[in-house]
Amino acid sequence: MLSERQMMILRAVVRDFTNSGVPVGSKALAKQLPIHVSSATIRNEMAALEELGLIRKTHSSSGRIPSVEGYRYYVDHLVKPDPLRPNDLNMIQSSLGGDFHKIDEIISQSATILSNLTSYTAFTLKPELKDSRLSGFRLVPLGHRQIMAILVTDSGDVENQTFDVTEAVTGEQLEAVVRLINDQLVGLTLPAVLQKLQTDIPAKITHYLQSPQGFLDIFGDVLTRAAQERFYVGGRLNLLNFSQDSDVDSLKALYSLIDKTDDIADVLGQPRDNISVQIGNEMTNDALRYYSLITATYDVNQHGRGMIAILGPTRMPYSRMIGLLGAFREELAKKLLDYYRHYDE
Amino acid sequence: MLSERQMMILRAVVRDFTNSGVPVGSKALAKQLPIHVSSATIRNEMAALEELGLIRKTHSSSGRIPSVEGYRYYVDHLVKPDPLRPNDLNMIQSSLGGDFHKIDEIISQSATILSNLTSYTAFTLKPELKDSRLSGFRLVPLGHRQIMAILVTDSGDVENQTFDVTEAVTGEQLEAVVRLINDQLVGLTLPAVLQKLQTDIPAKITHYLQSPQGFLDIFGDVLTRAAQERFYVGGRLNLLNFSQDSDVDSLKALYSLIDKTDDIADVLGQPRDNISVQIGNEMTNDALRYYSLITATYDVNQHGRGMIAILGPTRMPYSRMIGLLGAFREELAKKLLDYYRHYDE
DNA sequence: ATTTAGCAATCTCTTTCGTTAAGTGCTAAT
DNA sequence: ATTAGCACTTAACGAAAGAGATTGCTAAAT
Incomplete structure (x- = not known):
C-alpha cells in the first residue's frame, strides 16, 4: 500500500515522463510538487518506489522512469480521464456529421478520426451480434x-x-x-x-x-x-514516429501484425468492459513490447457492441487518451443509433 | 563520347558501388580492371568522367559514386541484363504454377513474387484494353x-x-x-x-x-x-530497408504516394516500350528522389497490355533487375495466355 | 522518527584532439 | 600518354576531458 505522498510522486513521475520523455529527478519533483519537502526526502521515497518495482532508473545515476508495473498502478489507481478539449469535440462531431450510406463508412471514418486526434494508430470494429448467422x-x-x-x-x-x-x-x-x-x-x-x-x-x-x-x-x-471480425485501421504510418533508432526489423514485425486480421484480432482480444489498458509486455506479443493498447467498447443497444482502440508507445499521456476514447465512443454510439433510426423499420 | 576505357571505368564504378555501397577509389579499380594501368591513370580518367558529370565525390578526398547522369549512361549504353538464376526461375514458375480463379489473383501474386525476388517494392497492373467499356x-x-x-x-x-x-x-x-x-x-x-x-x-x-x-x-x-487503373503492390515493407537514418517524414511521403492509386499511376506513367528505367530525380516526384523505378510492359495478344514495375534505391543492381523483369514478364505473359486459353471460348 | 543539507560517486553527453586509413590532385620523371 | 611520388584532405574512430544531472549515503537538524 502506497502512502499519499508516494502516490503523488508516482503520478508526477508518470506525468512528467510521458510529457517530456526524459527521466525525472528528485530535484525537479521537489520543485513542482504541491507539498514542501526537500529533494532528499523525495529521493528516499523514490528509492522505496523503486524497491516496489514501480519506477526504475535507466542507468545508475539517472532520474526515474515508470516501469510497466508503475504504469499499471497509475492507470488502475491514479489516472483521472482528461475532459475532452472543445476543439477535439468539434473535430469529432464535424467528421461524423455527414451522411453515410453504410455502417462501414462510419466505422472506417472513425479509425481515421481517432488516429488524427491521437497521432497514434487506431482500430475500430463495428458493432456485432454474437454469432452472426x-x-x-x-x-x-x-x-x-x-x-x-x-x-x-x-x-x-x-x-x-x-x-x-x-x-x-x-x-x-x-x-x-x-x-x-x-x-x-x-x-x-x-x-x-x-x-x-x-x-x-x-x-x-x-x-x-x-x-x-x-x-x-x-x-x-x-x-x-x-x-472474421473485420477491423479498420487508421494512421498506420504513425507507427513510424516511434520506431526506436530505425529498428527496421521490429517495425516490420509490427506492421505484419496489424495487417493480419487474425493476429490483430487476437491482440485486441475479447471486448473487455468499459475502457481497458494493456501496457508493454503485458501483451504477450513480442512486437508490442514497447507499445500500449487502449481499448474501449461501445454499445448500440440491440444492435450489438463494438470496439475502438488506439495503439501507441508505452510512454503515452494516458489521462488524455482515456478521456478521448471515453468521449469518442459516446459520440460514435450516438451517431450509430441515429443511423439505425433512419434505416431500421 | 566516351573512350572504351572510360566506359569500362564507369561500368566498374557503377557495378562496385551498387554492390558495396561504398565510394570506389582509383586503387581498387586499378587492381580489378582487365587492362593493366596504374591508379594514377585511373585517377586522370576519373577526373574526366567527373568533368562530364557522370560520377562524383561524396567529399573532397573520397572515392567516386555514379551521379544520376552516370546511372543513366550506364543503363542506356553499358548495362547487359543478367541471365536469370535457375533458382529464381524455379521460384517464379512454382509460384505461378497453381490454379487461379481470377486474373487478379495472378496479377496480385505476381507483385508478391517480384518483391520477394528483388527485396524491393513491386507493382503490377493487369493487361487492359485501351478505353474499356x-x-x-x-x-x-x-x-x-x-x-x-x-x-x-x-x-x-x-x-x-x-x-x-x-x-x-x-x-x-x-x-x-x-x-x-x-x-x-x-x-x-x-x-x-x-x-x-x-x-x-x-x-x-x-x-x-x-x-x-x-x-x-x-x-x-x-x-x-x-x-481507375488498379495496381497491386507487393513488398511495401521493403521500403523500410532503405530509409536513410530513420528519415520518418520522407518515408511517410513515400508511403502516402504508393497508397494513393492516382498518384502512383501518375508515377508509373504511360506504358513505355519494353523495359524502362527512371532514376532518382528524373522522376518529378520529390519523394522518389533517392529511388529508381524499373517498369516493363507485357503483352497478352488480343487481351491487351499490362505492366510490372519495381521500386528500389537508386543504388540497385540494374543488370540483375533488368534481367529479372525481362524474364518475369515473359513468364507472366505465358501464364496469362494459358489462363485465357482455358476461360475463353 | 523524520527530514534535510552536504558531498562523493556515477553516468551521460558533448567537445576536443590525435591517429589512422583511404583517396585525391598535382608535379616531375619515364 | 603514363606513371611514381608526395602533399593534402576528409571521414571514422577512440581516448580524454569537462560539464551537468542525479543518486545514495552520512551526519546533523527538526
Missing part, C-alpha cells in the same frame, strides 16, 4: 463466364467475390445451387455453415454441378472471410 | 434495405459496392433502373458513361426513383473506381 446467399452471373458470389449475414455484413468458371453454367443451375444453399444453410451460424459445407453439401450439390469443387472453394473463402 | 450493370437486393450495385467492363473488371436505402424500393423499380442503365449506357467508354450520368440520366431516372441522388452517387462512385 447466414441470412442470404446469391450467385450473380456477370457474363464472360464470370460469377459473383454474395453472402449476407443477419448482422448486415456483406461479403462477395467474383470467380471465373471453366465449364458453361446455366442460369437454372445457379438458381438450383442458390436454392440449395438457402434452404439448407440460412439461419445457421457461420461456423455451422462451414461445417456443413464439408459434410452434407458436397453430395447434394453434385446434382446440379459436375465439378463443384471450384464453387465450394469460393463459397468457403467468402464464408471464412465473413466469419 | 461498360458491359453490364446489376442491382442486387440483399434484404434489410441493402442493395449491391455491380458494374462489369468489357475487359473483365468487376466493381461493386453495397449501400443502404432509406425508402423502400421494390424489385420492379430496381429492374427498371437496371434496364435504363443497360439500355442507355452499355457499350460506352467509362468516361462517356460518367458524362451521361450527369446530363441525360438524372431526368430519366426520376420516373422510377423518388430521390435518385443516393443512387447516382453510388453509381458514380463505382464507376470512377472502375475507371
